[in-house]
Amino acid sequence: MFFRLFVLASSLFFNLYACKGDYVSCIAKVKDSQAIQKNFLSIPITKKRRLVYAKHLPKTKILKYDPFLSLYLVEDKQPFQYPFDINMRLQLTTAIVTDKVAKKGHFIHNEIGLNTLARYSKKLATPALVTNSCCSLEGIVTQRGVIQKEYLKHFIESKTVQYGDIGIRVRDKNGDVVVSASDPFMKENPFKKGDIIVAFDAKKIKSAAFLMRKILFCKINTKHSVKVKRGSKYITYKVSIAKRLGGGALSDTFFERKGLYFDKRLSLVKITPAFQKYGLHRGDRLIQINGVLVKNQKELREHLEKFKNYSSLLFERNGFEFFVNIK
Template identity: 65%
Template sequence: MFARLLLLGSLLFINLYACKGGYASCVAKVKDSHAIQNNSLSIPVSKTERLVYSRNIPNAKIIKQDPFLSLYLIEESKPFAYPFDINMRLQLGTAIVTDKKAYEGKFLHNQIGLNTLASYSETLVYPALVTSSCCSLEGVVTPRGIIQREYLNHFVTTKNNLYGDIGIRVKNEKGSVIVKASDPFMKNNPFLQGDCIVGFDGKKIDAASVLMCKILFSKVGSKHRVKVKRGSKLYTFTVMVQQRYGGGELSDTFLESRGLYFDAKLHLTKIGNAFQKYGLHIGDRLIQVDGVKVENEAALREYLQKTKHYKSLLFERNGFQFFVNIK
């Protein structure tokens, strides 16, 4: 009995020390847990599971994955005694932590949906974790920025791997949340580019990061009320959440819902069933839409949201150009 009490006391001391001893204990924990492996992250989040960030498929039994953020949940082969918890409590300071050093700092901008990851006051070191002084997980550092705890927690704790979508991409602008793009293919989409989102389900919205969490984490098929300021008028729209198809590590041109995925230079990376009959191949590069030149995702998305009734796509394959006329 005495031995058991001594052991419990020791574990409590260790956990308290992690909070009071600065980030040195977090560096040690990252090293001891082998959370950094072969230029990727493999973080124990329970006795039986690891949270992995990697652009390559892990050589392990995969429980689930998130292709948008390149996250995997895998079975733990060598259980670590003190897994990292994802901190959903009050944030009391953070640091970028590797298995060699910690760089204390703060978040400058929060993650806005899947496309704009969080930024930090210190130079990002990849791969690395962002932790509190208690070694709780606040985010993971990727080449695109930091995936914050809200997204990590959502991935680990939810059963399905779906994100919600109401057909908008937003940004912060002069203290307001502005629609920077509206999906032209989403049925009954009421939003226009330039709309100011001021409320969601009766609650005031003043940060794009907060709004995108509410949308992305909503159940597909659920209905929500969105208050919009358009010019000098206010509107309230009731919208149904659809499934999100593009964003993050995937292209986000709005054609993803129709099965076309691209790389940064608009080469096809995936072709859905709706386009199989057009003779397209992986690697074909999109050059024009209805005679308008497009060079990247942003240009393609900008054109498509202006006119959803596109009729002609010009592709290039090995120096040969050909049209795909949409029926």
């Protein structure tokens, strides 16, 4: 009995101390838990599991993997007494924390889907954690930006790693959420570049970050309503949630639905069997689509919508250029 009371008192003292706001205890917790390794994160979230962010396969037993955000859930063979929890309450203060220092700051903008990670006002060497003064996780800091708590929680709690897709990419513009690109290969995709997303399931949409969370976290094949403003007209569409195939650390050009995956320079890194009949090889670099030069995945996405029924692709291989026509 005395031992249990001692453990309870120690835990209570730890948590109260952690909420003082100076983040000294959070630095100590990051250090003691060995949450930051040389070039990856390994954060204890229960006494038996760790959340890992890494660009390589962890050496311990992998329970779950998210290829979009490079997240792993792994077995913890050396349990840490005080695992990190993910804070889902509103917080007034946060800091970016390593095992040596903490800097108070705030989010400049939130994470917009898988491609645009959040930005924080302070910078430290990556990887790092963003926590509140009670050392609860608000996000993890990577070279691409901050993966925020909503995505961490979704990954940890989901049985399978899947994201929803309705065939659009969006951005914030003058207070509106605007479609920046529409997937031409998604069947019966009703959306057009420039559409303003007004509501999702009758709930008003105020930011691109909020909308993308709603879409990505939907179950596959569920039905939803999306209200858009196109010019002066308002239209409500009924859509079915498809499986997201690209984004984040993966290629996201819309060609993923056809079986082609590109790197940042538009060189092919993966070709599924369905596309091998076109004679393409890994390493072939895309130069043009229908006569238009494209330099990156963003430009490719934005040009594709103009050619929904037919695309002529110019590739380069070892100095030799050749066309591939797809429908």
